[in-house]
Each structure stands twice: as structure tokens, then as C-alpha cells.
Amino acid sequence: MPRPYVTLSVATSIDGYIDDTSPSRLLLSNADDFDRVDQVRADSDAILIGAGTMRADNPRLLVNSEERRAAREAAGKPAYPLKVTVTKTGDLERELKFWHHGGEKVAYTTDAAEDKLRERLKGLADVVSTGEELDFGALLDDLGERGIERLMVEGGGQIHTAFLSQDLVDEIHLAVAPLVVGQADAPRFLHPADYPWASTRRMTLAEARPIGDVVFMRYLPKQESRA
Template sequence: MHVVVNAAMSADGKLSSRQRDQIAISGEADFARVDRLRADSDAVVVGVGTVLADDPHLTVKDEQLCHQRLERGEPEQPARVVIDSKGRTPDDAAILDDAATTYVCLSETAPIDRRMELANRAELVTAGDDRVALLRAFAALQEQGLEQLMVEGGGELIFSLFEVGLVDELRVFVGPKLIGGRDAPTLADGGGFIDEFPLLGLERVERLDDGVLLCWTVDSYSSH
């Protein structure tokens, strides 16, 4: 399995405002890049916080890219995955429509009634007691043939994936906008690293729109 984390952040490292409102950070060139990255993936992964805040559809928009997927013998759209420990994904979420297969990863604490409702709209993966055990959940996704995964956020999920060593690449568009706010979400929220820190190898820097695209590989973990 190969996991690519992709995100757009402001010049000061924020994903959105402190009110969790979606803010346009990148432009058309980056939108096209993200669409290509989705088209090259077996699945697009988000946390339930992103679903609740943005209600994303997570589909490939370019019809030519969809056609190319079909020519490769792949489904027209990549699968969609929600990491949702307690089953909070709304029944009418865009990600649950029939445009693509959707997997919802739950923990054992997800209520039975929510499981039943979600089971009508998605494939359910249960892994972990109080919260989704990411290693087990991703192993289950791999068993479904999902090898190339693209993670689109949010910050809590991105941190958790780095914490368990599941990230292979990090691609970040840094836009020409300052958001500010100590409570605004950042690229890697969560508890934060204390003793060991992921080390990244810079592979490519590219000017895009009025910002810059930074592409790293995850090299190792290092103590301070």
C-alpha cells in the first residue's frame, strides 16, 4: 500500500479558519493537480470532521480522467473512505451517494442504529475499540484491493496517520493567504510529537498559481 497525504494550507500553515469554514486557498492549476491525483488513486480518504465541515464529494471531475480510468480497467471513480469512529457521517452526506463505492471505517463504539443506517449506503469496516485503529482499518482496505490511497484531511487524521507510520508521501500546496488564529486547524493537529519526529525528504518544489507546491517523501523518524 502507498499512502499520499495531500493538502492545501495558508502561508501560516492553516487548513481553514478557526470557525472551520472552508476557505479557497488554491486556484485552478492546483484544483487540476488534485483531480489528477484522485484519478491516479484507488481511494480518497478523509476524516469525519472534514465530512461534517465541508460535505465533500471526493470524485474526479475531469471526464477525460474518468475515461482513462475505465480504459485501465478501473472503476470510473476511485473509492471513498471516511474514518468515522462513532458513525457521525450524516445519511445525506455527498460522500454516500452512488457516484462511487464508499467505505466507512468505524470503531466498536459506533451505535448499532448508526451502523444499520450507514450499511444501506456504504461498506462498513470495523477496527478498534474506542477509535478507529488505523493500521487494522487500512489493512482491511488493502484486502479490498485498495493499494494507492490519497488522504485529503483533516489535520487530526493526518497527524494520526503519521503517528502510526502509514504515510509515504506528503504533498502540500502553500497558498498566498494568511488565516491566523491559534484555534484554526493546521496540517497535523492531534497530540503532537514529543520524542520522535517524522523526517521528510524534499523531492520537488513547483510554483503553482500564486503559491508553491512542496512534495516530500517520509524518510524516517528521529529523536530530538
């Protein structure tokens, strides 16, 4: 089965941070941009976040619009996309909101953590090991076998870095907020890694537009700009 088309979705500050170091989540998007994200979720077959994002933000990760959920069902799809997470250690608690809202869930992990996670999430999620290490290619292969055609990856930084450094991203949705974080310990969009292109290679910019005070840009990382 073909792998899903992967869209990496992120909102950052002007200086590339996805949050600050305060206990509360930094809201980077505005209401109109959150609505855009909700539409992208509704257009996706699965949505993925990493374990760190689950622990830090405890999101429900839903399509919030009733109209969009109804449109999915009218098209013969479940009301909510499949919810996906990735954890190397298996240290995810049953009480997290992720497991108790929306439709089906799947957690990808390692051989060492599989049994522990399967016991911990019994009745809440399907648990799949990708081998001795987290294998994002194997994850995409498994999602393809499940009939997932479009995967939306919502972070955090380690997950974004893994997908992009392994050349697994077809499209990047980047919303830049008019904020500067400037905190060295705050989480960033991307981490240092061996990315599969020279630093001088320019991606194709497919779209750029303001959404209120946020600038939305859509990049195609597998296509080189001819500009």
C-alpha cells in the same frame, strides 16, 4: 496483502492553517492546483477524509475530469476511486453528499458505533469496525485486502496527524497558499502528537515547484534527507 501506498494531500496557508473560522470554506488552492489534485485522485485507488471534514465541508469527493474518469475505465478500473471515511462515534448523516455521488464507499468505525452506523448507512456504504478504538493500521490492512494499492488521504487535521504520527505516510503533497490566517481557533494541518522522529530529522524533499501563486512540495517522510 500489502498495505496501500499512502499519499497525504493538503493545502495550507503560510502559517499552517487549512481553513479559517468563517462559515464558508477558505479556498487555499487555485484552479491549476485543484486540477493537480484531481489528477492525483484519478491516479489513486481510494480517497479518504475524516468525519469532521465531511460535516464541515460536505464534499462530494470526486474525480471531476470526464477524461480522467474515462482513462480509469479504459484501464479496467471503476470511474471513481473508492471513497473512504473514518468515524469514532458513527455520527454521520445519510444526507451528506459523500454517500450519494461517485462509486463505492466504506466507513471505518469502532465496535461501539458499528451497529448504529451500519443501520444509518444501510444501502449506502460498507461499514467496518477496527476494534475498540480506531486502528489506522487495521484500516490499511483491510484496504489492502480490497486490492487498494494507492490511498490518497485528504484530511482533516486529526486524520493527517493520526497517519503521520503513526508513521503510515509514504508521501506528503503540501500546497502552500500566499495567505496568512492567524486565528488561534482555526484548524491546522497537524496537531501536537508523538511523531516517530526527532524534531531535527529532515524529510527528503522530492519535488518543489510553483503552481501559479501556490507553491507545491512533495516530501517523503520515511526517507531522511542527506542534505
